[in-house]
Every structure is written in C-alpha cells, then in structure tokens.
Amino acid sequence: QVQLVESGGGLVQPGGSLRLSCAASGLTFTLYAMSWYRQAPGKERELVASSSPTGSENYADSGKGRFTISRDNSKDTVYLQMNSLKLEDTALYYCKAQFKSLTYWGRGTQVTVSS
Numbered sequence: 001q002v003q004l005v006e007s008g009g010g011l012v013q014p015g016g017s018l019r020l021s022c023a024a025s026g027l028t029f030t031l032y033a034m035s036w037y038r039q040a041p042g043k044e045r046e047l048v049a050s051s052s053p054t055g056s057e058n059y060a061d062s063g064k065g066r067f068t069i070s071r072d073n074s075k076d077t078v079y080l081q082m083n084s085l086k087l088e089d090t091a092l093y094y095c096k097a098q099f100k101s102l103t104y105w106g107r108g109t110q111v112t113v114s115s
Contacts, residue, residue, distance in 0.1 A: 002026040009109030020080040022095030034078040038091035
C-alpha cells in the first residue's frame with residue numbers, strides 16, 4: 001500500500017522558514033516524479049515545485065528564488081525548503097508521487113504564515 005506522509009508544517013512569521021518533508025512507502029521511489037502542491041482556502045490546488053526521477057527541478061513562479069525542492073532517494077523522502085515566507089504562502093501543502101498513469105497524494109501539512 002502506497003503512503004505519502006507529509007510533515008514539517010506549522011505557524012511561522014512572515015520572512016521565516018520551514019522545511020517540509022514527505023516520506024514515501026510502498027512504491028519504488030526512484031521511478032517517481034515527486035511534487036509539492038498547495039491549496040489555500042477558496043482556491044484551487046496549485047503546483048509549487050516538482051522533482052523528476054533524475055533530479056531535475058521545476059518551480060512555480062510564486063516560489064522561485066525562495067523554495068527549494070530536493071529528494072533523498074536513500075530515505076524515499078522529498079523535501080521542500082521554504083524561505084522568506086509570505087502571508088500568501090499560507091495553505092495546505094500536499095505531496096504527490098507520479099509514475100506514468102500512477103498518481104498518489106498525501107494528506108497534506110498545514111503551513112500558516114502570520115504575524
């Protein structure tokens with residue numbers, strides 16, 4: 001059974017940092033593209049960043065220069081380092097794993113940026 005478990009969310013002040021983690025199990029991690037999405041209240045889920053199986057990275061404009069995605073294939077874990085957080089980064093952050101037609105989602109971790 002595939003599981004994606006996110007962690008690392010929390011309450012942070014504007015300008016602060018958080019590191020999200022997504023631990024995967026039940027799949028061959030190295031085959032999967034791993035992505036972070038987020039969904040704010042009343043808004044659609046949107047891509048934040050993605051990492052291909054070979055490690056190439058892609059970022060939404062909203063996070064370029066502030067967010068960094070990385071993966072540790074030895075731990076079956078993908079990370080999202082978020083710096084210089086803004087109020088508008090407040091959202092539920094989800095991890096996604098995709099390989100061909102197979103797609104799995106985690107349950108999300110809440111990030112709240114507030115002063």
